[in-house]
Amino acid sequence: EQSVPDFAKLTDFVCSSSGGQVVFATDDFFSPCELMISGPDPVFFPDRFTEFGKWMDGWETRRKRVPGHDWCVLRLATKCDIKGVLVDTAFFTGNFAPKYSIQGAVLNEQEEAQIPKRKSEMGSAAAASDLKQMNDLSRDWPEIVPRTPLRPGYEDTRMNYRNVTSGGPYTHIRVNIYPDGGIARLRVFGVAQPTPPAADTRLDLASLLTGTVCVDYLNAHYGHPRNMLSPGRGAGMADGWETARRPDRPEVLLGNSDGTIVVSGEEWATFRLGFRGALEEIGVDTNHFKGNYPDSIKIEGMDALGEESWTTVLKPKKLSAHKEHWFPCSSGPVTHVRVTIAPDGGVSRLRLMGHAVAQ
Numbered sequence: 040e041q042s043v044p045d046f047a048k049l050t051d052f053v054c055s056s057s058g059g060q061v062v063f064a065t066d067d068f069f070s071p072c073e074l075m076i077s078g079p080d081p082v083f084f085p086d087r088f089t090e091f092g093k094w095m096d097g098w099e100t101r102r103k104r105v106p107g108h109d110w111c112v113l114r115l116a117t118k119c120d121i122k123g124v125l126v127d128t129a130f131f132t133g134n135f136a137p138k139y140s141i142q143g144a145v146l147n148e149q150e151e152a153q154i155p156k157r158k159s160e161m162g163s164a165a166a167a168s169d170l171k172q173m174n175d176l177s178r179d180w181p182e183i184v185p186r187t188p189l190r191p192g193y194e195d196t197r198m199n200y201r202n203v204t205s206g207g208p209y210t211h212i213r214v215n216i217y218p219d220g221g222i223a224r225l226r227v228f229g230v231a232q233p234t235p236p237a238a239d240t241r242l243d244l245a246s247l248l249t250g251t252v253c254v255d256y257l258n259a260h261y262g263h264p265r266n267m268l269s270p271g272r273g274a275g276m277a278d279g280w281e282t283a284r285r286p287d288r289p290e291v292l293l294g295n296s297d298g299t300i301v302v303s304g305e306e307w308a309t310f311r312l313g314f315r316g317a318l319e320e321i322g323v324d325t326n327h328f329k330g331n332y333p334d335s336i337k338i339e340g341m342d343a344l345g346e347e348s349w350t351t352v353l354k355p356k357k358l359s360a361h362k363e364h365w366f367p368c369s370s371g372p373v374t375h376v377r378v379t380i381a382p383d384g385g386v387s388r389l390r391l392m393g394h395a396v397a398q
Protein backbone atom coordinates (compact mmCIF):
# COMPACT_ATOMS: atom_id res chain seq x y z
CA GLU A 40 0.00 0.00 0.00
CA GLN A 41 1.20 3.52 -0.86
CA SER A 42 1.82 5.70 2.20
CA VAL A 43 -0.25 8.87 2.44
CA PRO A 44 1.75 11.76 0.94
CA ASP A 45 1.99 15.17 2.61
CA PHE A 46 -0.03 16.89 -0.12
CA ALA A 47 -3.10 14.92 0.99
CA LYS A 48 -3.31 17.27 4.02
CA LEU A 49 -4.07 20.19 1.68
CA THR A 50 -7.57 21.32 0.75
CA ASP A 51 -9.45 19.20 -1.82
CA PHE A 52 -10.70 21.80 -4.31
CA VAL A 53 -12.68 19.44 -6.52
CA CYS A 54 -14.86 18.08 -3.69
CA SER A 55 -18.49 19.11 -4.02
CA SER A 56 -18.51 20.17 -0.35
CA SER A 57 -15.70 22.65 -1.16
CA GLY A 58 -17.75 23.93 -4.13
CA GLY A 59 -16.33 21.78 -6.97
CA GLN A 60 -18.75 20.93 -9.79
CA VAL A 61 -19.15 18.60 -12.74
CA VAL A 62 -19.39 20.69 -15.90
CA PHE A 63 -19.47 17.94 -18.47
CA ALA A 64 -19.10 14.16 -18.77
CA THR A 65 -19.06 12.08 -21.95
CA ASP A 66 -20.96 9.22 -20.31
CA ASP A 67 -22.68 8.58 -16.97
CA PHE A 68 -24.34 5.30 -17.88
CA PHE A 69 -23.77 3.23 -14.75
CA SER A 70 -23.15 6.00 -12.25
CA PRO A 71 -23.03 9.84 -12.34
CA CYS A 72 -19.79 11.78 -12.41
CA GLU A 73 -21.01 13.80 -9.37
CA LEU A 74 -20.37 10.81 -7.10
CA MET A 75 -16.66 10.95 -8.02
CA ILE A 76 -16.35 14.33 -6.25
CA SER A 77 -18.60 13.66 -3.27
CA GLY A 78 -17.17 14.16 0.23
CA PRO A 79 -17.77 10.94 2.14
CA ASP A 80 -15.56 7.90 1.56
CA PRO A 81 -17.00 5.43 -0.95
CA VAL A 82 -19.17 2.53 0.20
CA PHE A 83 -20.29 -0.75 -1.38
CA PHE A 84 -23.61 -2.55 -1.07
CA PRO A 85 -23.29 -6.00 -2.72
CA ASP A 86 -27.04 -6.37 -3.28
CA ARG A 87 -27.84 -2.91 -4.65
CA PHE A 88 -28.65 -2.75 -8.39
CA THR A 89 -30.27 0.00 -10.51
CA GLU A 90 -32.10 -0.32 -13.83
CA PHE A 91 -28.70 0.30 -15.49
CA GLY A 92 -26.62 -2.27 -13.59
CA LYS A 93 -24.73 -2.61 -10.35
CA TRP A 94 -25.01 0.48 -8.13
CA MET A 95 -21.50 1.86 -7.67
CA ASP A 96 -20.34 4.73 -5.46
CA GLY A 97 -18.35 6.72 -8.04
CA TRP A 98 -18.31 7.71 -11.73
CA GLU A 99 -18.76 4.74 -14.06
CA THR A 100 -19.17 4.83 -17.83
CA ARG A 101 -20.41 1.96 -20.01
CA ARG A 102 -18.09 -0.51 -21.73
CA LYS A 103 -17.21 1.44 -24.88
CA ARG A 104 -18.42 0.02 -28.18
CA VAL A 105 -17.77 3.24 -30.13
CA PRO A 106 -14.50 5.07 -30.96
CA GLY A 107 -12.85 7.40 -28.45
CA HIS A 108 -12.39 7.45 -24.68
CA ASP A 109 -14.39 8.90 -21.79
CA TRP A 110 -13.60 12.20 -20.09
CA CYS A 111 -15.16 14.88 -17.96
CA VAL A 112 -14.62 18.58 -17.22
CA LEU A 113 -14.73 19.69 -13.59
CA ARG A 114 -14.82 23.22 -12.16
CA LEU A 115 -12.61 23.67 -9.09
CA ALA A 116 -14.06 25.47 -6.05
CA THR A 117 -11.65 28.36 -6.60
CA LYS A 118 -8.52 29.09 -8.59
CA CYS A 119 -5.74 27.03 -7.04
CA ASP A 120 -2.27 25.54 -7.46
CA ILE A 121 -2.67 21.78 -7.72
CA LYS A 122 -0.04 19.88 -5.71
CA GLY A 123 -1.29 16.32 -5.97
CA VAL A 124 -4.23 14.07 -6.72
CA LEU A 125 -5.77 10.90 -5.34
CA VAL A 126 -7.66 8.58 -7.66
CA ASP A 127 -9.49 6.14 -5.40
CA THR A 128 -10.83 3.13 -7.32
CA ALA A 129 -12.50 1.62 -4.23
CA PHE A 130 -14.77 -1.36 -5.06
CA PHE A 131 -14.19 -1.01 -8.82
CA THR A 132 -12.45 -4.35 -9.22
CA GLY A 133 -13.56 -5.67 -12.63
CA ASN A 134 -14.65 -2.28 -13.93
CA PHE A 135 -12.03 0.30 -12.86
CA ALA A 136 -10.64 2.74 -15.42
CA PRO A 137 -7.28 1.22 -16.46
CA LYS A 138 -5.54 4.57 -17.12
CA TYR A 139 -6.19 8.25 -16.56
CA SER A 140 -4.70 11.63 -17.34
CA ILE A 141 -5.55 15.17 -16.19
CA GLN A 142 -5.34 18.50 -17.98
CA GLY A 143 -5.73 21.96 -16.42
CA ALA A 144 -7.12 25.28 -17.61
CA VAL A 145 -7.86 28.81 -16.51
CA LEU A 146 -11.14 29.94 -18.00
CA ASN A 147 -12.17 33.58 -18.00
CA GLU A 148 -15.82 34.61 -17.93
CA GLN A 149 -16.24 34.50 -21.71
CA GLU A 150 -14.70 31.03 -21.98
CA GLU A 151 -16.76 29.86 -19.03
CA ALA A 152 -19.90 31.05 -20.84
CA GLN A 153 -19.06 28.78 -23.82
CA ILE A 154 -19.34 25.69 -21.65
CA PRO A 155 -22.59 23.84 -22.31
CA LYS A 156 -24.67 24.26 -19.16
CA ARG A 157 -25.88 20.71 -18.93
CA LYS A 158 -24.29 17.34 -19.19
CA SER A 159 -24.65 15.37 -22.39
CA GLU A 160 -27.41 12.88 -22.93
CA MET A 161 -25.75 10.27 -25.07
CA GLY A 162 -27.25 9.83 -28.52
CA SER A 163 -29.11 13.12 -28.90
CA ALA A 164 -28.06 15.61 -31.59
CA ALA A 165 -27.65 18.32 -28.92
CA ALA A 166 -25.35 16.01 -26.97
CA ALA A 167 -23.17 15.38 -30.02
CA SER A 168 -22.75 19.11 -30.56
CA ASP A 169 -22.03 19.67 -26.82
CA LEU A 170 -19.44 16.93 -26.98
CA LYS A 171 -17.74 18.47 -29.99
CA GLN A 172 -17.85 21.94 -28.44
CA MET A 173 -16.40 20.70 -25.14
CA ASN A 174 -13.75 18.63 -26.89
CA ASP A 175 -12.71 21.59 -29.08
CA LEU A 176 -12.49 23.78 -25.98
CA SER A 177 -10.54 21.37 -23.77
CA ARG A 178 -8.55 19.08 -26.10
CA ASP A 179 -5.32 21.10 -25.92
CA TRP A 180 -5.35 22.13 -22.26
CA PRO A 181 -1.91 21.55 -20.68
CA GLU A 182 -1.37 18.11 -19.23
CA ILE A 183 -0.72 18.08 -15.49
CA VAL A 184 -0.87 14.29 -15.05
CA PRO A 185 0.27 12.22 -18.05
CA ARG A 186 -1.47 8.99 -19.02
CA THR A 187 -0.99 6.88 -15.87
CA PRO A 188 -2.09 3.32 -15.03
CA LEU A 189 -4.55 2.81 -12.18
CA ARG A 190 -4.78 -0.15 -9.82
CA PRO A 191 -8.04 -1.97 -9.00
CA GLY A 192 -10.26 -1.02 -6.08
CA TYR A 193 -9.13 -3.64 -3.55
CA GLU A 194 -8.32 -2.46 -0.05
CA ASP A 195 -4.53 -2.52 -0.62
CA THR A 196 -4.49 -1.10 -4.18
CA ARG A 197 -7.36 1.39 -4.36
CA MET A 198 -5.49 4.56 -3.30
CA ASN A 199 -3.66 5.91 -6.37
CA TYR A 200 -1.80 9.04 -5.23
CA ARG A 201 0.16 11.18 -7.67
CA ASN A 202 2.30 14.22 -7.12
CA VAL A 203 1.67 17.18 -9.46
CA THR A 204 4.58 19.50 -10.23
CA SER A 205 3.22 21.91 -12.85
CA GLY A 206 -0.18 22.43 -11.33
CA GLY A 207 -1.38 25.86 -12.25
CA PRO A 208 -3.02 27.90 -10.90
CA TYR A 209 -6.08 26.48 -12.62
CA THR A 210 -9.83 26.95 -12.40
CA HIS A 211 -10.89 23.82 -14.31
CA ILE A 212 -9.59 20.34 -15.04
CA ARG A 213 -10.34 17.73 -17.66
CA VAL A 214 -10.07 14.12 -16.46
CA ASN A 215 -9.55 11.51 -19.20
CA ILE A 216 -10.03 7.80 -18.60
CA TYR A 217 -8.69 5.27 -21.12
CA PRO A 218 -10.82 3.90 -22.54
CA ASP A 219 -13.73 3.70 -20.05
CA GLY A 220 -14.62 2.40 -16.59
CA GLY A 221 -15.07 3.60 -13.05
CA ILE A 222 -13.40 5.83 -10.47
CA ALA A 223 -14.82 5.95 -6.93
CA ARG A 224 -13.36 9.29 -5.82
CA LEU A 225 -11.08 11.95 -7.25
CA ARG A 226 -9.39 14.34 -4.79
CA VAL A 227 -7.50 17.36 -6.11
CA PHE A 228 -5.26 18.75 -3.37
CA GLY A 229 -3.94 22.27 -3.67
CA VAL A 230 -3.40 25.78 -2.41
CA ALA A 231 -6.00 28.48 -3.12
CA GLN A 232 -4.92 31.45 -5.23
CA PRO A 233 -7.89 33.77 -4.65
CA THR A 234 -7.94 37.33 -5.98
CA PRO A 235 -7.06 39.70 -3.08
CA PRO A 236 -10.23 41.51 -1.93
CA ALA A 237 -10.64 45.31 -2.06
CA ALA A 238 -10.06 47.00 1.33
CA ASP A 239 -13.76 47.73 1.86
CA THR A 240 -14.97 44.22 1.04
CA ARG A 241 -16.48 42.28 3.91
CA LEU A 242 -15.55 38.63 3.52
CA ASP A 243 -15.37 35.32 5.35
CA LEU A 244 -11.75 35.08 6.43
CA ALA A 245 -12.31 31.49 7.61
CA SER A 246 -13.35 30.16 4.20
CA LEU A 247 -11.24 27.62 2.32
CA LEU A 248 -12.15 29.70 -0.75
CA THR A 249 -10.11 32.61 0.63
CA GLY A 250 -7.18 30.27 1.28
CA THR A 251 -7.61 29.50 4.99
CA VAL A 252 -6.20 26.16 6.16
CA CYS A 253 -6.15 24.17 9.39
CA VAL A 254 -2.55 23.93 10.59
CA ASP A 255 -2.88 21.91 13.80
CA TYR A 256 -5.39 20.34 16.17
CA LEU A 257 -5.61 18.20 19.24
CA ASN A 258 -8.34 15.74 18.28
CA ALA A 259 -10.22 15.01 15.05
CA HIS A 260 -11.57 11.56 15.82
CA TYR A 261 -14.86 11.80 13.88
CA GLY A 262 -14.31 14.83 11.62
CA HIS A 263 -11.39 17.05 10.62
CA PRO A 264 -11.42 20.73 11.74
CA ARG A 265 -10.85 21.78 8.10
CA ASN A 266 -14.45 20.75 7.39
CA MET A 267 -15.55 23.91 9.27
CA LEU A 268 -14.03 26.01 6.44
CA SER A 269 -16.27 24.66 3.66
CA PRO A 270 -18.83 26.97 2.03
CA GLY A 271 -22.56 26.67 2.78
CA ARG A 272 -24.08 24.67 5.63
CA GLY A 273 -22.81 21.20 6.52
CA ALA A 274 -24.38 18.22 4.77
CA GLY A 275 -24.41 16.08 7.92
CA MET A 276 -22.49 15.31 11.06
CA ALA A 277 -19.55 13.88 9.08
CA ASP A 278 -19.11 17.27 7.38
CA GLY A 279 -17.81 19.13 10.45
CA TRP A 280 -15.16 19.04 13.18
CA GLU A 281 -16.00 16.39 15.76
CA THR A 282 -13.73 15.24 18.55
CA ALA A 283 -14.03 12.02 20.53
CA ARG A 284 -15.64 12.21 23.96
CA ARG A 285 -12.81 13.09 26.31
CA PRO A 286 -11.74 9.82 27.98
CA ASP A 287 -10.77 11.77 31.13
CA ARG A 288 -14.22 13.31 31.59
CA PRO A 289 -15.51 13.17 35.17
CA GLU A 290 -17.57 10.15 36.20
CA VAL A 291 -20.25 12.42 37.59
CA LEU A 292 -20.63 15.94 36.16
CA LEU A 293 -20.79 18.75 38.69
CA GLY A 294 -23.32 21.53 38.19
CA ASN A 295 -23.29 25.28 38.75
CA SER A 296 -26.15 26.87 40.70
CA ASP A 297 -27.70 28.01 37.37
CA GLY A 298 -27.88 24.41 36.14
CA THR A 299 -24.95 24.63 33.73
CA ILE A 300 -22.07 22.18 34.04
CA VAL A 301 -18.64 22.72 35.53
CA VAL A 302 -16.51 22.24 32.42
CA SER A 303 -13.24 20.40 32.55
CA GLY A 304 -11.01 19.76 29.56
CA GLU A 305 -10.94 21.34 26.14
CA GLU A 306 -10.01 20.65 22.52
CA TRP A 307 -8.49 23.10 20.06
CA ALA A 308 -7.67 23.63 16.38
CA THR A 309 -5.54 26.37 14.81
CA PHE A 310 -5.94 27.98 11.40
CA ARG A 311 -3.79 30.14 9.13
CA LEU A 312 -5.98 32.69 7.35
CA GLY A 313 -5.72 33.16 3.59
CA PHE A 314 -5.71 36.92 4.15
CA ARG A 315 -4.55 38.85 7.20
CA GLY A 316 -7.67 40.53 8.50
CA ALA A 317 -9.67 42.22 11.25
CA LEU A 318 -12.67 40.24 12.52
CA GLU A 319 -16.08 41.79 13.10
CA GLU A 320 -18.53 38.96 13.49
CA ILE A 321 -18.05 35.26 14.20
CA GLY A 322 -20.42 32.52 13.09
CA VAL A 323 -20.40 29.16 14.88
CA ASP A 324 -22.78 26.59 13.44
CA THR A 325 -23.49 23.42 15.41
CA ASN A 326 -25.80 22.17 12.61
CA HIS A 327 -26.46 18.38 13.00
CA PHE A 328 -24.66 18.22 16.35
CA LYS A 329 -27.54 17.59 18.72
CA GLY A 330 -26.36 15.21 21.45
CA ASN A 331 -22.75 16.20 20.96
CA TYR A 332 -22.49 20.00 20.60
CA PRO A 333 -19.69 21.60 22.68
CA ASP A 334 -20.69 23.31 25.92
CA SER A 335 -18.80 26.45 24.92
CA ILE A 336 -16.35 27.97 22.47
CA LYS A 337 -13.63 30.62 22.67
CA ILE A 338 -11.53 32.10 19.89
CA GLU A 339 -8.10 33.66 20.01
CA GLY A 340 -6.16 35.46 17.28
CA MET A 341 -2.49 35.99 16.54
CA ASP A 342 -0.75 38.32 14.12
CA ALA A 343 2.41 36.75 12.70
CA LEU A 344 3.39 40.23 11.48
CA GLY A 345 2.92 41.77 14.95
CA GLU A 346 3.20 40.56 18.56
CA GLU A 347 3.00 36.87 17.67
CA SER A 348 1.06 36.06 20.84
CA TRP A 349 -2.48 34.74 21.22
CA THR A 350 -5.05 37.33 22.31
CA THR A 351 -8.74 36.78 22.98
CA VAL A 352 -11.01 37.57 20.04
CA LEU A 353 -14.13 35.94 21.43
CA LYS A 354 -14.53 35.26 25.17
CA PRO A 355 -16.02 31.84 26.06
CA LYS A 356 -19.60 31.65 24.75
CA LYS A 357 -22.17 28.97 25.52
CA LEU A 358 -23.39 26.99 22.51
CA SER A 359 -26.66 25.18 21.81
CA ALA A 360 -27.54 22.08 19.83
CA HIS A 361 -27.99 22.16 16.02
CA LYS A 362 -27.95 25.95 15.71
CA GLU A 363 -26.24 28.78 13.86
CA HIS A 364 -24.83 31.27 16.41
CA TRP A 365 -23.53 34.76 15.58
CA PHE A 366 -21.28 36.73 17.93
CA PRO A 367 -20.11 40.32 17.32
CA CYS A 368 -16.41 40.91 17.95
CA SER A 369 -13.74 43.44 17.19
CA SER A 370 -10.16 42.37 16.64
CA GLY A 371 -6.94 43.91 15.43
CA PRO A 372 -5.34 42.33 12.36
CA VAL A 373 -4.80 38.57 12.73
CA THR A 374 -3.11 36.01 10.50
CA HIS A 375 -3.95 32.96 12.67
CA VAL A 376 -6.91 31.89 14.76
CA ARG A 377 -7.21 29.27 17.51
CA VAL A 378 -10.64 27.78 18.17
CA THR A 379 -11.07 26.09 21.56
CA ILE A 380 -14.14 24.09 22.44
CA ALA A 381 -14.92 22.85 25.93
CA PRO A 382 -15.03 20.13 26.89
CA ASP A 383 -15.37 18.36 23.49
CA GLY A 384 -17.99 17.84 20.73
CA GLY A 385 -18.80 18.90 17.19
CA VAL A 386 -18.93 22.16 15.21
CA SER A 387 -20.18 22.18 11.64
CA ARG A 388 -19.00 25.55 10.34
CA LEU A 389 -16.89 28.52 11.44
CA ARG A 390 -17.35 31.94 9.83
CA LEU A 391 -14.93 34.81 10.50
CA MET A 392 -16.54 37.84 8.89
CA GLY A 393 -14.28 40.85 8.55
CA HIS A 394 -12.00 42.89 6.31
CA ALA A 395 -8.60 42.07 4.88
CA VAL A 396 -5.84 44.32 6.28
CA ALA A 397 -2.80 45.04 4.09
CA GLN A 398 0.50 43.56 5.32
Ligand SMILES: NC(=O)NC(NC(N)=O)C(=O)[O-]
Nearest residue numbers: 069092093094095099102134
Ligand atom coordinates in the same frame (compact mmCIF):
# COMPACT_ATOMS: atom_id res chain seq x y z
N1 LIG B 1 -20.81 -6.04 -12.18
C1 LIG B 1 -20.52 -4.83 -12.70
O1 LIG B 1 -20.17 -3.94 -11.98
N2 LIG B 1 -20.63 -4.69 -14.08
C2 LIG B 1 -20.59 -3.51 -14.86
N3 LIG B 1 -20.73 -2.32 -14.09
C3 LIG B 1 -21.93 -2.07 -13.44
N4 LIG B 1 -21.99 -0.97 -12.67
O2 LIG B 1 -22.88 -2.80 -13.53
C4 LIG B 1 -19.44 -3.53 -15.81
O3 LIG B 1 -19.03 -4.62 -16.14
O4 LIG B 1 -18.99 -2.51 -16.29
